Amino acid sequence: MTTILEVKNLAVTFRQDGKDTRAVKGVSFDLKKGETVALVGESGSGKSVTALSTVSLLGDAARVEGSVTYKGQEMIGAPDTLLRKVRGNDISFIFQEPMTSLNPLHTLEKQLGESIALHQGLVGDAARARIIDLLNKVGIRDPESRLSAYPHQLSGGQRQRVMIAMALANGPDLLIADEPTTALDVTIQAQILELLAELKEAEDMSLLFITHDLNIVRKFADRVCVMKNGEIVEHGRTAEIFGNPQHPYTRMLISAESTGRPDPVQPGAEEIARVDNLKIWFPIHKGFLKKTVGYVKAVNDASFAVRAGETVGIVGESGSGKTTLALAVMRLIHSEGGITYRGQDVRGWSTRQLRRLRSEMQIVFQDPFGSLSPRMTCEQIIAEGLGVHGSPDGKPTSEAVEEVMREVGLDPATKHRYPHEFSGGQRQRIAIARAMVLRPRLVVLDEPTSALDMTVQVQIVDLLRDLQRKYDLAYLFISHDLKVVRAMSHKIIVMKQGDVVEMGEAEQVFARPESDYTRRLFAAAFDLAG
Structure with a gap:
């Protein structure tokens, strides 16, 4: 096979505050036509910096040494005219978080049209036809009606599909996907990965896949390069790396998985919170007088309880009502139905009365960087x-x-x-x-491990179990990572479009799921896990 990308002795140094930081140290690998190569490793290992170096996207703060050739042309130090031609045309990127990669002020048609106009010269009806074709190709339903939509009007999976459409707009030879599925539900993850595999085959593309999720690598990559502290510590065919890893760091990454089960709940444990027939509907207002024309039915009818030392896992796809349900339990949003905290009906409590409870009810959010004041x-x-x-x-x-x-x-x-x-x-x-x-007595954990490396996930799960054991904490644990949910939870609530479709003891639900939706959710999660 023809080699289209060759990286030799790549070194990247960032200068900040008078100090040099070596982010990449002598990295070498190649990528052949139609091949998928995965760069894996923990955060800070140099994966993304290596990928951005291929088309000189690191900015002036970086000093890049070594060689990166694309189809025999040197990219390091190449003139801007060549780099502009290659970027987005021959080599395209899909980034981790589409919400920050897409312009919130521009419609899908405008954003997709910019690249097509720049590289292909298509405008007007010709550009619109190409955009509709691309959106069809990546599985956006009824694409004509989506042309005027803005990114915030799409789900996470739809935004990621738009990013893929943008990357494919000019028929690239090489697609670089940087953590493209990290924040997505397992069912959406499976769809996106299947879509990438199909498009790679249909378009005869090469794929450089950057991820910390080795389950994905095992299923989709031809070869693997394992990075640690800016260096490739091991590389080879995927089956060889997973079957017989040589480096201790590779063995650690492969074995990093949240396992075990939580400690049993003590007999007679105090009931910390209970909800009965909880309903949360958000009115849709339209017109000058803001007349209510309908409702977003976030949660339709939920009833459950959580005891001291117990974890109730809440799972389901994005938009299923998981976080809304948890916020209602904490009285942070309005709801209908019964809410009891430690035997007290708190539905009618004033803000002042609730303040006494706030110290006992806490929340840990998905994105720690976004929830901590800089x-x-x-x-x-x-x-x-x-x-x-x-x-x-x-x-x-x-x-x-x-x-x-x-x-x-x-x-x-x-x-x-x-x-x-x-x-x-x-x-x-x-x-x-x-x-x-x-x-606190009750803690809501809203996707607390989704943005973390596998090894760090294991550490955080162990920490949460230790704290629960020490302080007899009640947890509401929201996650799309079903392996982590299984390791943490005593009971499981499965939600779909605001409805509780299944609920029961965790081991029973995982062993014998009753609803078709739960079976599909588990099949997607554990198929990805190999």
């Missing part, structure tokens, strides 16, 4: 709740902060650092510490 130090972030509710055991603030930092595996000496100075896993530990410092 202007506050680690200590200020963790201590913020103490300023409102006071220390639950009367300890001085600094002492309480240092104690909870040690509990979640953070060095108290780092308490004066800002969020950007921590890794993704450390930021999630800060978010957990912020919740735990108030010694």
Whole structure:
């Protein structure tokens, strides 16, 4: 097969604040026509920097050395005219988060049309026909009606399909996909990966796939390059790497998986929260008088309870009502139906009355970087709740902060650092510490591991189980990663379009799912897992 991309002794150094940081150190690999090569490794291993180096997208702060040739042409130091021709035309990118990659102020037609006009010279009806063809190709239903839509009007899976359409617009020879499925539901993940495989075959493309999810690599890659600290520590055919990994780091990555089960709930454990026939409908207003013309039925009829030391896992696709249900339990959004907290009916409670409960009900969000103030130090972030509710055991603030930092595996000496100075896993530990410092009884965990590397996921799951064991915590655990849900949960609630389609003991639901939807959800998740 013809080699279309060859990387030799690639080294990338970033200069910041007078200091040099070596992000990539002597990386070499090649990619042949029609082949899929995966770059795998933990965050900070140099995967994305390596990929961006192929078409000089790193900016002025980076010093790039070595050689990157595309079809025999040197890309490092190439003139801008050549790079503009190659970027988006011969080599296209699909990025991790389509919401930040797509322009929120432009319609789909305008965004797709820009690239087509630039590289193919098509405008007007010809461009529109090409855009509709592309949207059809990537599985967007009724594409004509979507041309005037903005990114926020699409689901996560639809936005990722639009990103793929943009990448394919000019018939590239090489597609670079940087974590294209990380934040997607398992069913959408499976669809996107299947779509990429079909398009790669149909268009005879090569694919450079960047990911930390080895389950995906096992299923879709021809060859694997394992990166650690800016270097390739092992490379080879996928079957060989997974069948007989040589490097200790590769063996660690392959074995990193959330396993085990939570400790049993103690007999007679206190019921912390209960909901009965919970309904959450959001009115749709239209017209000058904002007349209600319909409802978004986020949650239709949900009833369940969670006890001290128990985890209730809530699963389902995006838009199924998982987070809405959890927020209603915490009385953060309006709902109809019964809500009881530790035996007290809290539906009619005022904001002042609810304030007393807030210290006992906490939430940990999906994206720790987005939920932590960049202007506050680690200590200020963790201590913020103490300023409102006071220390639950009367300890001085600094002492309480240092104690909870040690509990979640953070060095108290780092308490004066800002969020950007921590890794993704450390930021999630800060978010957990912020919740735990108030010694809550109920914690909502909203996709707390989805943006993390596999090895860090395992650490966070172990941490959450340890904290639950120590403080008898009740968890509502929302996730699309069913392996993590299985490792964490005593009970499972499966939601679809606002309805609870199945509920029961976790092991029973996983072993014998009753609804067709649950079976499809599990099939997609565990098929991806190999």
